[in-house]
Amino acid sequence: MTFHDLTIQEIHQKLRSGELTSVKLTQDCLERIKATDGRLNAFITVCEDEALTAAAVADQQLAAGHEKLLTGIPVAVKDIFNTLDVRTTCASKILDNYVSPYDATTVTKLREQGAVIVGKLNMDEFAMGSSGENSAAGVVHNPWDTERVPGGSSSGSAAAVAAGQVVATLGTDTGGSVRQPASHCGVVGFKPTYGRVSRYGVVAFASSLDQVGPIAGNVEDCALMLGVIAGYDPADSTSVDCPVPDYLKNLKTGVAGKKIGLPKEYFIAGLDPDIKKAVDAAIATYRKLGAEIIEVSLPHTDYSVACYYLIAMAEASSNLARYDGVRFGMRQDTGEGLIGMYQQTRTAGFGDEVKRRIMLGTYALSSGYYDAYYLKAQKVRTLIREDFRTVFEQVDLLLTPVAPTPAFKIGKMVDDPLQMYLSDIFTIPTNLAGTCAMSLPCGFSGEGLPIGLQLIGKPFAEAEILQAAYAFEQATDWSDRAPGL
């Protein structure tokens, strides 16, 4: 590959010097996709013509000296981002024929910085899943071991970066859907603070939890991508109007004197021994880098999965009411009236996991159960947020594993949804608290599967997480390895 060991800024040097062109780079990516995607299934739609056109424009811009942060860089986005005149399916049959009439704000921002959008990435249907197995476009495979899951729901977003199909991608993270696949695929993924990045044009799953995040091969590229997509958007009333720092500027600050907390509830019995070993080694690295390591407690951690699934399912049941066969997507109608048309369309269009969540969410919101389930979960959410608030009075960052096990075998958990939900235990609390967190490679299991380290920061302290991640990456070589596809 021409770019696999290079950062975006290093690729730019080659593009500037004329050693490389964006068209050549984009062609390489398209060839890499052709050579590997039969085994991975990371893409739902490849936009070959549009990408080559954008690359040619980028080369003209570069020749004219009009270089922006992503000029000529091949990227791809999860198939949940609206992209003008390109299909956006959310990996669902119900949106199989949906062609976006506009761009998501984050997609506009990528284009404004000159990125070449190569295509749309596979995912769990409507971002509901932790394995990439719930897709109407077929199961996504892990580049490190194609018999294993890549994680989810931003499955293709992580697999494509790991496999060198594109330089960087965008995913979405509602309960870990950027961090967990990044961890399973040995790449870097960031979930920004709720409100940091616009959700406009991103198909909604659970609106109080959804957040857009970048996935890249290294911390520097992740920082650059975050800087591109972050910021207030008048079109998203929940985006927050606060200044976006230059994430690249102070990346090399280091962690000397920083207080890093280890929440004891995350280092429980049952944690995979390979993961424990890798995370312990990471803790030792941070000590050596001058950080102060402190054991802390997030006492309500054990309630987060129950709290999360109630809230996420309730919000999903409401958000997904829009798929009714009227304004967009598929319609199935055998002439049994309007309600009959709704039922036929939704029953034929949604996959099993999506239906299960809509059903549970509808139940939790239904008359007589609202207080017991949804309201109760919202109150527990307050307790979980307070856990974080208290702990961040003592420490600057938290360090935890991303997932309790490395990537599991395809098919292992498909019949046991509850077991699948429990695998999100370490990523869910940050979404509930609304704060920011990152996954970065910190080792490999005995079977050669990547292991991820999670760094959690205070709300809007993305820069601090990136600095700590960069220091770790420079001190280790975990991010340098690539799967032998």
Next chain:
Amino acid sequence: MKISQKDVEHVARLARLTVAPEELNTLTGQMDAILGYVDKLNELDTDGIEPMAHAVPISNAFREDEIRPAIGIERALQNAPVAEDGCFKVPKIIES
């Protein structure tokens, strides 16, 4: 049992979904297991705790009431399963 097959059929009607008879047993079992699990929230005393609806304390996000470009009828209808005369067309709603 937290939820019966009858409850599941009722919820399906509310959600505008149809559960096939051969799926009803499995789905009821799965929903029951999940509802049983989330019951653990009742271990916590939440009396007097404010419910949290959003991570960011925004109450109202007002903007100036200005005319701005909209997506237009053609774009809005481009994905319609059935459209006619610039409108979405649906099955008959009111019986005559």
